[in-house]
Amino acid sequence: MDPVIRTEGLTKTYGSHRGITDVDLAIEPGEAFGFLGPNGAGKTTTIRTLLDHIRPTAGRAFVFGIETTIDPVAIHRRIGYLPGEFTLYDKLTGGQTIEYFANLRGGVDAGYQRQLMDRLDVDPSRKFREYSKGNKQKIGLVVALQHRPDLLILDEPTSGLDPLVQQTFYEVIRETKAEGRTIFLSSHILSEVEKTCDRVAIIREGRLVKVDRVEALRDLAHHQVELRFAGDVPVAAFSGLDGVSEVTTEDHLLRLRLVGSITPLVREASKYELVDFVSREPSLEETFLAQYGRGAVEAAAR
Amino acid sequence: MSAAVSPAGPRSAPAVRRIYGLGSLFGKTMRDSRRAILLVGGILALILVGVSQAIVNQFATPASREELEAVIAAVPPILQGLAGPVVNVGTLGGYMSYKYGTFFPLVASLWSILALSGTLAGEARRGSLEFVAAEPLSRRRVALEKLLGHLVAVGIATLLVFLALLAAGNAATLPGDEIPVGAAAGYAIWLALMALAAGGLAFALAQFFGRGAAVGIAGAVMFGGFILNGYRTAIPPLEPFANLTWFGWTANHIPLVGRFDWPSVVLAGLVAFAFLAIGVEAFVRRDLGATSAIPTPSLPRALVGLHGPAGRTFGNLLPSALAWGLGIGVFGLMIAGSGQQFVDQLVSAPDFRRLLQTVFPNIDVAAVGGFLQLAFTEFGLILAGLAAATLVGAWASDETTGRLEFLLATPLSRRRWVTAGGVGVLAGLVVATVLTAIGIALGATISGDTMATPVVGALVLLLYGGALAGVGVAIAGVFGSRFAAPAVAIITIVTWFLDTLVPALGLPDAARELALTAHYGLPMLGQWDAAGIIVSVGLAVAGVAIGRWGFQRRDLRS
Numbered sequence: 074m075d076p077v078i079r080t081e082g083l084t085k086t087y088g089s090h091r092g093i094t095d096v097d098l099a100i101e102p103g104e105a106f107g108f109l110g111p112n113g114a115g116k117t118t119t120i121r122t123l124l125d126h127i128r129p130t131a132g133r134a135f136v137f138g139i140e141t142t143i144d145p146v147a148i149h150r151r152i153g154y155l156p157g158e159f160t161l162y163d164k165l166t167g168g169q170t171i172e173y174f175a176n177l178r179g180g181v182d183a184g185y186q187r188q189l190m191d192r193l194d195v196d197p198s199r200k201f202r203e204y205s206k207g208n209k210q211k212i213g214l215v216v217a218l219q220h221r222p223d224l225l226i227l228d229e230p231t232s233g234l235d236p237l238v239q240q241t242f243y244e245v246i247r248e249t250k251a252e253g254r255t256i257f258l259s260s261h262i263l264s265e266v267e268k269t270c271d272r273v274a275i276i277r278e279g280r281l282v283k284v285d286r287v288e289a290l291r292d293l294a295h296h297q298v299e300l301r302f303a304g305d306v307p308v309a310a311f312s313g314l315d316g317v318s319e320v321t322t323e324d325h326l327l328r329l330r331l332v333g334s335i336t337p338l339v340r341e342a343s344k345y346e347l348v349d350f351v352s353r354e355p356s357l358e359e360t361f362l363a364q365y366g367r368g369a370v371e372a373a374a375r
Numbered sequence: 376m377s378a379a380v381s382p383a384g385p386r387s388a389p390a391v392r393r394i395y396g397l398g399s400l401f402g403k404t405m406r407d408s409r410r411a412i413l414l415v416g417g418i419l420a421l422i423l424v425g426v427s428q429a430i431v432n433q434f435a436t437p438a439s440r441e442e443l444e445a446v447i448a449a450v451p452p453i454l455q456g457l458a459g460p461v462v463n464v465g466t467l468g469g470y471m472s473y474k475y476g477t478f479f480p481l482v483a484s485l486w487s488i489l490a491l492s493g494t495l496a497g498e499a500r501r502g503s504l505e506f507v508a509a510e511p512l513s514r515r516r517v518a519l520e521k522l523l524g525h526l527v528a529v530g531i532a533t534l535l536v537f538l539a540l541l542a543a544g545n546a547a548t549l550p551g552d553e554i555p556v557g558a559a560a561g562y563a564i565w566l567a568l569m570a571l572a573a574g575g576l577a578f579a580l581a582q583f584f585g586r587g588a589a590v591g592i593a594g595a596v597m598f599g600g601f602i603l604n605g606y607r608t609a610i611p612p613l614e615p616f617a618n619l620t621w622f623g624w625t626a627n628h629i630p631l632v633g634r635f636d637w638p639s640v641v642l643a644g645l646v647a648f649a650f651l652a653i654g655v656e657a658f659v660r661r662d663l664g665a666t667s668a669i670p671t672p673s674l675p676r677a678l679v680g681l682h683g684p685a686g687r688t689f690g691n692l693l694p695s696a697l698a699w700g701l702g703i704g705v706f707g708l709m710i711a712g713s714g715q716q717f718v719d720q721l722v723s724a725p726d727f728r729r730l731l732q733t734v735f736p737n738i739d740v741a742a743v744g745g746f747l748q749l750a751f752t753e754f755g756l757i758l759a760g761l762a763a764a765t766l767v768g769a770w771a772s773d774e775t776t777g778r779l780e781f782l783l784a785t786p787l788s789r790r791r792w793v794t795a796g797g798v799g800v801l802a803g804l805v806v807a808t809v810l811t812a813i814g815i816a817l818g819a820t821i822s823g824d825t826m827a828t829p830v831v832g833a834l835v836l837l838l839y840g841g842a843l844a845g846v847g848v849a850i851a852g853v854f855g856s857r858f859a860a861p862a863v864a865i866i867t868i869v870t871w872f873l874d875t876l877v878p879a880l881g882l883p884d885a886a887r888e889l890a891l892t893a894h895y896g897l898p899m900l901g902q903w904d905a906a907g908i909i910v911s912v913g914l915a916v917a918g919v920a921i922g923r924w925g926f927q928r929r930d931l932r933s
Contacts, residue, residue: 121931126784126931150786152784156777160776164694172681178785
């Protein structure tokens with residue numbers, strides 16, 4: 074079966090500014106695909122190229138086997154899209170906004186539309202300009218989902234949503250996937266991609282650094298742990314534990330990197346007199362830098 | 376105990392940057408105002424210098440000045456409504472006051488309204504004020520620094536006007552043409568205070584009702600004052616209303632002819648100060664960015680336009696189209712409604728009637744249509760052009776606000792979006808034109824004259840607006856939507872300059888022929904020039920076609 078999304082050497086530059094360079098992707102039907110990267114990495118540029126909102130400087134992109142620059146309307150008929158940043162009609166109510174976009178497409182199931190609005194707790198009666206950021210995001214989600222698209226393209230979809238609505242959103246995404254539809258989700262939140270996606274691509278400085286199963290992400294997830302002891306640092310007791318690496322000491326301070334369960338480490342630490350115990354999950358940026366530093370990016374460029 | 380200041384400690388911005396640049400709120404306001412200062416101050420100064428040169432050269436003898444004075448004196452008050460006072464018009468200062476004296480405050484006031492309504496309320500809407508207000512500065516200081524920046528900007532612009540007046544006076548050759556420093560200063564100070572009164576009103580209102588409502592109300596008060604004051608002599612019932620406006624209070628302050636009325640200018644200044652103080656206090660005391668909506672009737676559901684892109688464009692810009700239509704319509708109503716008074720005044724001024732008949736041999740000056748052609752068309756066309764700019768801007772906001780990201784992710788093609796925009800904007804112009812025609816029809820009925828010809832003549836607004844809208848759509852498609860509305864506004868102003876200033880400056884007629892408005896014939900009298908109609912329709916259609924073509928070839932702006 075042909076990929077739903079396929080790009081070949083997709084490149085976009087803005088004058089002298091980098092956009093994306095040589096992006097090659099293939100996303101299969103029914104797949105939930107995460108697109109991870111720090112701010113400014115090129116996620117939105119890639120998405121806007123897939124939608125033909127911007128044109129590639131080089132390379133090509135195909136969605137449903139259609140080249141994006143040849144017949145974008147045929148592609149748009151089958152997709153639902155939520156931009157990363159958007160504004161809609163200030164003077165229309167949320168309900169009118171949803172209705173307008175339903176009319177632009179035609180054939181939207183009013184029952185499903187209503188169900189989505191209820192599940193996401195959308196108040197359709199208020200003017201768009203009066204909504205909070207999170208409520209605007211909900212309107213955008215309903216617009217993107219209401220016609221049950223074959224392909225959902227979501228750019229940072231949970232931005233501004235409260236945790237309860239986020240959970241509902243994840244449920245909807247899981248249902249969408251269960252129905253065999255394809256999802257392309259851009260995010261810089263590791264856990265979000267982990268929860269929703271099968272495969273993930275990591276983009277950094279405009280280049281794809283890695284494309285892999287989402288399980289590979291879990292290998293990226295780790296903790297930076299700092300233990301301050303009252304007495305000498307028992308280095309040997311910790312460096313032999315499962316998942317522990319990059320062990321360093323400084324006076325009474327022990328630093329290490331831990332992948333996997335933290336329980337054995339806590340159990341071991343409880344045997345000693347501790348002054349302080351700090352465990353921190355690094356940011357995505359730090360994770361990327363640790364795992365795919367500049368060298369990896371340069372290698373990808375070659 | 377005092378702490379030693381570390382050389383690596385916090386640094387304050389250099390003094391220069393605090394005055395102009397990103398070193399302070401004041402400096403940034405000055406930096407943001409630089410183009411407006413040059414545009415408003417520079418253009419007004421250039422007009423003053425250019426026109427004064429033309430007057431000095433074309434009316435170089437005392438005899439020619441007497442003729443000029445006689446011609447202007449013969450113009451009935453009803454026709455002088457939008458011009459300044461007729462005092463010593465045989466002198467350079469008198470002519471300047473007559474021709475541009477009351478028009479310049481409109482331009483300066485418009486700038487002040489747009490700037491002061493946006494300086495806090497506009498920033499609050501964009502969200503940048505949240506950051507500014509989180510800085511270690513009191514709210515009062517934030518407001519005062521921004522306000523001071525605008526006051527200085529207005530001061531610089533009016534200083535340019537002051538210098539231009541002195542230069543014009545120095546270049547004069549006939550006795551009486553001199554413009555003393557006191558006279559130039561009197562005019563410049565009046566100009567600045569008129570602008571600040573209007574801007575101050577917008578500033579105060581914006582803290583309560585937001586930027587859009589503030590611009591609308593302050594703009595209406597300013598234009599209302601200008602028109603009421605202009606027609607107070609011709610239409611005596613307007614007198615009490617004119618006296619409520621700062622245009623009315625300062626009507627006897629004509630410094631360029633040596634007539635000063637400082638108490639009225641001080642009153643205008645006090646009102647401006649009061650508005651500004653209210654604005655500052657409201658900003659200090661109210662919740663940041665909290666505004667109250669002025670209740671306005673909602674559009675009927677059928678007009679909201681939820682069924683397609685053309686309908687949505689139309690529904691989105693319909694409130695603007697209605698506002699423009701009502702404004703131009705009321706203007707048409709006033710002019711057409713006073714047509715009979717004009718005809719009556721012509722009967723008592725046979726010399727002027729003969730003069731008009733000589734200058735405009737094809738115009739039946741004794742008909743309401745003739746009066747409309749003389750008094751309505753020029754200003755009406757400027758308003759139609761600005762209406763087109765506003766409506767094109769409303770359509771273009773799909774892209775400038777980012778809505779188009781969503782819209783073009785539906786099965787809506789780029790070509791269809793452009794076409795729908797063109798259709799929506801034209802439909803908006805039709806609404807504005809119909810309202811104008813209704814105003815003219817009512818006015819003609821009041822005057823007891825035939826209404827059919829001037830009502831059809833109102834179509835000239837649709838033709839001109841449609842042509843400019845076509846240009847705007849083409850520019851939006853090819854270069855980007857954000858350029859469309861400013862380009863249409865600039866073309867409107869340049870066209871007006873070509874049509875009115877080219878003859879005044881004695882430039883070749885070929886330059887005036889570049890103005891589309893010079894090619895419509897006399898529509899209010901039923902005499903149409905086919906060239907203007909064809910070019911207008913062509914620009915409207917071709918503009919949309921070019922817009923469709925261009926938008927296919929460029930990236931969507933995010």
